[in-house]
Amino acid sequence: MSSRRAPLPPPPPPPHLRSWPDRAALLADRDRALTVLGRASLGGGRLALFLVWLLVLEVGWSLLGAAWIGFDEALDPLGAAPAFLLAGAGLATLVPAGFFQVGGVRRDVAAHRLLVRWAALDRAPERDARHRAAGRSLAWLLVSFALGAAGLALCVGVPAAARPGTTTYAEVGFGVGAGLLLWVHGLVGGVRAVAHFRTAVRLLSPVRPVPRAARPASSARPPHA
Numbered sequence: 001m002s003s004r005r006a007p008l009p010p011p012p013p014p015p016h017l018r019s020w021p022d023r024a025a026l027l028a029d030r031d032r033a034l035t036v037l038g039r040a041s042l043g044g045g046r047l048a049l050f051l052v053w054l055l056v057l058e059v060g061w062s063l064l065g066a067a068w069i070g071f072d073e074a075l076d077p078l079g080a081a082p083a084f085l086l087a088g089a090g091l092a093t094l095v096p097a098g099f100f101q102v103g104g105v106r107r108d109v110a111a112h113r114l115l116v117r118w119a120a121l122d123r124a125p126e127r128d129a130r131h132r133a134a135g136r137s138l139a140w141l142l143v144s145f146a147l148g149a150a151g152l153a154l155c156v157g158v159p160a161a162a163r164p165g166t167t168t169y170a171e172v173g174f175g176v177g178a179g180l181l182l183w184v185h186g187l188v189g190g191v192r193a194v195a196h197f198r199t200a201v202r203l204l205s206p207v208r209p210v211p212r213a214a215r216p217a218s219s220a221r222p223p224h225a
Contacts, residue, residue: 008040008110009033011117027124034131037115041108042136042196047143053101054147054185058178060094063087065174072170105188112195119203132200140193148186154179 009032012018020026040046063086070083119131158175161167 006036006040008107008114009036009118011114012121023122026122027127030118030121031124031127031131033118034115034128037111037118038131038133038136041111041115041192042133042140044136046104046108047136047140049104050101050185050189051143053097053104054181056093056097057101057181060090060092060097061174061177061181063090063093065170065177066090068170068174069168072168108192112192112199115196116199116203119199123203128204132204133196134200137193137197137200140189140196144186144189144193146186147182148190151179151182151184151186155183 012030012033018026020029067083067085067087067090070086071080119128155176158179159172162172
């Protein structure tokens, strides 16, 4: 699946190898690179894929949890046979989903680093307005907050609601594991949204913040006589 994704643009060349004929050509290449990188890291398709792999991970964990509970309740090896089948199906679902999800996160990190390097080349306020992607960053942040809150509620609520003699360790472990998957994904998505927001403020804002050392001398307090 990862091989079908559009390739990321290369990093900008180092200063001594840059051969743009003029600033307009540089801004055009920068604009194209930022468009591709923005879609690769915060696009709607990327968010949908992120949630789909999370759903597949939860399904795999549910199968493993059912197998865990089946092993816990089995009275003989024959009764544990369905649990073995569920465990195999769970691993067959969980391992590939985890592989693709980790690969997607690594690609997101690479895309963000490239975005920072391309954005730092120059500044074009009239073009950078759409690259700031405030709406997409907010969508990622809200979805990530919902995932993290749901995961934290499961991690805390399932052990708190357990009753000695009624709730098994397998059931508690299944609930906590499902919540932990949600919480970790919420954390990953929230970090991505905040990182893009910081990049937008620092490199894609219409006005670059003036460093303290570069402020006009007239704003400083006059020396005493």
